[in-house]
Amino acid sequence: MNAATLKHEIREFTKNLEGVKNYSPHTVAAYGGDLSQFHEFLVRHFSTERINPAEIDHLTIRLFLGDLLEKGKSRKSIVRKLSSVRSFFDFMVRRNVIAHNPGSNVLTPRLPRKLPVFLDEPSIDKMMNLPDTSTVRGLRDRAILELLYGTGMRLNELVGLDLGSLDLGNNTVKVLGKGGKERILPLGMKAKQALNAYLVRRTEGWAGTNRLNEAVFVINSGKRIYARAV
Template sequence: MDIFRHMKALIDKYLKYLAVEKNASKHTITSYRHDLETFLIFTAGVEDTDPEKVDLSSITRLSIRLWLGDLSEKGMAKSTIARKVAALRSFFKYCFKRGHIEKNPAHLLVVPKKDKSLPKTATVEDIKRMMDAVNTETTRGLQNRAILELFYGTGMRLSELTGLNRTDIDLKQNQVIVKGKGNKQRIIPLGKTVSDVLKEFIEKRPELYGNRTDADAKRALFIAASGQRMYDRAVGLIVEKYFKKTSEVTQKSPHVLRHSFATHMLDNGADIRIIKEFLGHANLAATQVYTHTSIDRLKNVYEQAHPRAKT
């Protein structure tokens, strides 16, 4: 039997295609793998067979709809289901174009509309308290401060920050080269505050090397407690730690600092098209969600300040 009748083997081939030919991020590949393997397990359960033996050609649009219905019944967020639909559509399009299936069961599959939720942001005062709460007398603390300042000072993504190398920071020009989605590069200017912190940290950075520090870690800008390159989860814990100390914001993740960067820039008169370039968005629609946050703030200020706002 042709190995490509086995869906799992084809999933591996598809993910290699995403990584090599599409320059997909590690996050996308990990998410798509989970989505496709979860679908494979569900399909195997419906067909009462081993996941290794699921015949790709036996999958129909009904198979996919049954799975999506199951996810919906379990209360999964529409945004998460939308990503899973995107994974299936991309995978089956790949299979169809390469002749592994005669019909594409995901063709014209409708992506559910995502729940509209405004991004969570911290106040300017919250951010100041957060920065002041970091003990910069130790090299590890200095690195924590540099991470927080870089997030809030540039609006970069978590994966972009952990992917930074020492050579991406140019303190003479006060700028950082960021590799975004699809390996697209952009240059973001650095303000004086973040530049000063980075300069002090970079001088002491080798003190964080350990027995497990390899060539990649020595290239990396930030170094985890293990002595290796800083990773996403470790950064998330750092941000959460300082948010808990200084802010009542319900979400305490690195993305809140990215949202806060964009919202505060907009509040202070920055052009939304410029903010789009800072954030590395492919289109303006993704950036426009921040205008809603600012409008909500304007409404709150109006209701509190205008004598006839509530009459």
């Protein structure tokens, strides 16, 4: 197998993540970037474009991790890239491209332990009162804060909420998580009140065609809000 075929296997791997495992585009891109760096290292390490995957052993992978460390990559980033490499080799084993996964013999670097940072109640109240609730945008932002804090849902789950996801009568919200799995989360009173206040004025100022938008949280034009806008 040469380098071009190895690249082909990487493409097949990312296609599998997207089409079979239903990973998000962001996650697929992260895997692809990690494996692209690994492939570039292999070309430099073997001094050739003709790379036989069977020649890649655990020592080669350890050299790759050392190269990343020398380039100033954080341990967290290195651990993620090792996970990507292991998953890729598992994929090639399942496809009978190689006999075993050399990444299974590589120890995962230990991450420094960090103590969690907790907000006290006055800080939480101050944060919740930051949005100007006399405006639609402020009502939206208040509802977003209450939902994130009160339900523990992920950011991607929040921006993907549709009106049909809300069951305010039963105080629940349905979210679509990783791998397309649905979860039902309980809705607290403050989150419900903030949602109701926002939904009453949600469509103010929209263009006519956008009134059909089912997204719960939207930007000024009426289009679904995106993660970076939260």
